[in-house]
Amino acid sequence: MAANTETMTINMGPQHPSTHGVLQLILELDGEIVVKATPHIGFLHRGIEKLSEHRTYHQIIPLTDRLDYLAPMSNNLGYVLAVEKLLGITDEIPERVQRIRVIMTELTRLKSHLVWLACHALDIGAMTVFLYCFRERECITDIYEKVSGARMTSNYFRVGGLADDLPDGLEGDIRAFAESIPEHIEEYEGLLTGNRIWQKRTIGVGEISAEAAIDIGITGPSLRASGVDWDLRRDNPYSGYEDYDFDVPVRTGCDTFDRYRVRLDEMLQSARIILQALDKLKPGPILADCPKVVLPPKQDVVNNIESLIHHFKIVTEGFKTEPGEIYQGVEAPKGELGFYLIADGSAYPFRMKIRPPSFVNLQGLPQMVEGKLLADVIAVIGTLDIVLGEIDR
């Protein structure tokens, strides 16, 4: 008996509760089994790469906030490091700036992972974890607000330094928060890790081998859960990461459960790095000594004609760079975030190419869900931790 079966095409997204934004998935289902999954992207395309070609290097920083809007500081860091490399002032960045940048990006990693855990758990049906994670995330947004003035789009890092120093007393807040992280993670684990339903829903779901992951270009926790020990913070350190003592969690299960465990371990390591950085934090300048690049202090602008001229020049024209090409990758919460800049000597980048981790990780999705059930698609979208702002740019 020849069995020709009809498949059912189902349009999942862009308006669907668990596609994490405006991802559209065209699923071909045979019963509840996914035969083919085709992601369609582009619903959140804002042309950030093209916009950057008409902005000065300085004006691009707020645009990068809006790439991965769950981890704005990591995007800021990647971008300013790329521009600093282009300008050749990487070595002139003061130590305090580097320490604060590390603290803030690790807080960002915590923030991003908290949202990931919240949404992932909600997708699988454990809705209480969602609120608990957002409770902790609220502390980080408070810190963001105190530091930069905005709760999400921080726009805090500047080429050559920071927008402002840490406000008084914030170090204590950050320390208290970082110290409370293990306790909170224990709470999440109590609700999820040992729970048989959670394990059944995640173990063996969305498997991808190390070879396949490398072929596709998957980075970040998803790669490390497939047994590849690769972390840019350790293997290609930037911003003073070589000074800190931290572990890179690696697991070999290749599945959703291990990606979950890797991210939870990473949160603990982030808290460790934050505490170390706070210990090493010393008073000092928060801007590099490059008058052609960084804005002079406000009191100088009014009192000193030379500063005033610099101020006007930097604000109106921006700063010019040498022609050249540069690539800077950082370990963003979701994987390797790269900025590739081509400069033609003007105050604007000739071309800026962003390598967003979510975009590349999303390519693993069809491979991970085909032959699995519809409910696994949700789990896999959650475990990949995609943010459409970054995918569509």
Add this chain to the structure above:
Amino acid sequence: MEAILFYLTATVAIISAVFVTQCRNPINSALNLITTFLCLAVFYIMLESPFMAAIQIMVYAGAIMVLIVFVIMLLNLGLAVKERYTHGIAGAGVLSALILFVANYFIRYGEATGTGGSVTSEVISSYGHTELIGRAMFVDFLLPFEIASILLLVAIVGAVILSKREV
């Protein structure tokens, strides 16, 4: 009181049975069939057989019809009806009318006879219908009962084999 209930339910049963045969959409047929079954359950209660009524709802309405609706849903037959009738509509009408006429003749001029038993309304109310059924089934009809269960098993195996993807 009883007569009113009887005629009311009978009317509903007949109308819904007609709709079963006449509805364009199989789903409507199925819904009407469920109504017919529920009416029959009411008759069983009126005949002092509450256990049969419960079984009627559980087996017919609760299991067989769910299966049928499920299949209609799976095959998405909502719009799959091309033509409603075969050419034999006249013959079928004649045949059905004949059945009805013959049955009517026998009912009117014959008399229902059979081996009289001891089960009266008093026995049922004192002893319980469920107990009577249980006694009859597991004492007098034990062998047929076992054969019926084997029949069901065979049917399940057959259904599984038939609906498997690859044979």
Add this chain to the structure above:
Amino acid sequence: MTPEVLTLSETPWLFTGVMLVKIIVAFVATLLIVAYATYAERKIIGRMQSRMGPNMTGPKGLLQPIADGLKLFFKEDIIPSQAHWFAFILAPMMILAPAFISISVIPFGGDLQFTYDGTLYAVPMQITDLNIGVLFIVAMAGLGVYGIVLAGLASNSKYALLGGIRSTAQMISYELAVGLSIVAIFMLSETLSLRGIVAAQQQPLWGLESVSFIPNWYIFCQPLAFVLFVIGSMAEINRTPFDLPEAETELVSGFCTEYSAMKYALFFMAEYANMITVSAIASTLFLGGWGGPFYGWINFLIKVFAFMFFFIWIRATFPRLRYDQLMFLGWKIMLPLALVNIVITGIAILLW
């Protein structure tokens, strides 16, 4: 003086009046519990998730269910143009009716005695005591599936269809396990009447006079059946962790994706009415119904509310199962366990 039992043939008007009062009381009480179950669920889950729940409408948000009801009542009622309109309208009613009908056979208290016209009458606090009570409930649970199936089918939406297919399969498979777990109960009680089952649970435990303060609740001699019943009924009424038919993160809203306004509200009422029914059945079959330290129906309500709190608590804590795992649990774990339980109960009854 032994009280008389009211019958239709001897005192028709009194009988009808008492029946009407009982029906109205039970129906209104159920509706009120349904309304405030939504409130309680939101409040309890809110607190468990470290937030407040509704607290703006009325004192402590107590008028919230009424506000919700009003809002849903006045919303535009949308019927999709490609939907099968008859089944689409019928579906919410077909899911709600069986849930409420099941309430009618549940005893919520002992006899209420009153004197009328010089005669002492006893009225059982139960709308009607069928001698096939348990079967009736199982039959009604079987009818409940139609609402969801029709909703899924009539909406003419793929998500609703998937939800409908899921729930049909789920309800059919869990009905078996639930039904079989109840079988062990009436093997012990030797009656199908719910009133008889409750009466059988009022004796001391296993007839031991030394521990006469422990009642002979069937939870003590049938713990496995109790666990199976609770898990199975959670699955049958589509509560988390078995809320696959309406799994909102997977199927948007499952079978009620296309519903709006009052029809949508009816689905929700049905869900909570089912929850009440299941809690009431569980307390009747396993926890001695109205028996306990307080006055009849108060005990019963306490037990029902405890079950409902448990269901809500579970919902706040656990993730959702997957379709195949649900089927696996139903057919390969719960059904054999229920059968084993019946066999063991049978052997135990034969031996003692």
Add this chain to the structure above:
Amino acid sequence: MITVNHYLLLSAILFAIGTFGVLTRKNAIVIFMCIEVMLNSVNLTFIALSRHVGNMDGQIFVFFVMTVAAAEAAVGLALMIAFFRNKESIDTDDFNMLKW
């Protein structure tokens, strides 16, 4: 007063309706449902007569009819699904090959 003859007449009517449906419809599932109507009318006869003569045997037969109906539903619907997979139709006109 409702006698057994009323029930017998009612079941005769239902049986005739079912026969008509079986003979005239083309959709296999509808035919199947009409057969169920016929079976049910027979069940009603059984129970009515069983009550009339005061014997439980008729009601036991209803059980066996239900068993057969359940078995028939399982196998029949499985056949329909198998057939639908091949022909994309369950019209009886398409049931015209002797083998699948």
Add this chain to the structure above:
Amino acid sequence: MFKEFAKGLSITLKHLLPGNCTTVQYPKQKLEMAPRFRGLHRLISTEHREKCVACYLCPTVCPAKCITVVAAENEAGEKYPEVFEIDMLRCIFCGYCVEACPMEAIEMTSAYEMANFSRDDFDFGKERLLKS
């Protein structure tokens, strides 16, 4: 298996106890914004005029191009903004205008409730910016 289920249940039950609620009753109870909060803009005024000298740095640096300035001279021969308008629908609240202003004539307040009924209400002119 049952131990883990019980552990999860105990965590949620623990949160049910009073005192675990983290909700802020927003419209009734408002949080204090941080001093650096980047909310609605404000033009700072001296006794008789605004501090702004219409140097066009803020419209130049604005990445969203949401500031319109038209300069004019008053009787004393001082430059002042005849028009100073911010389109709040375009504004991304990055704070660059504050950073760029050499006169410290513009700052950002902690006002964040800016909902309105028509698009025109989001064009904040000089008067509204001075008052806010």
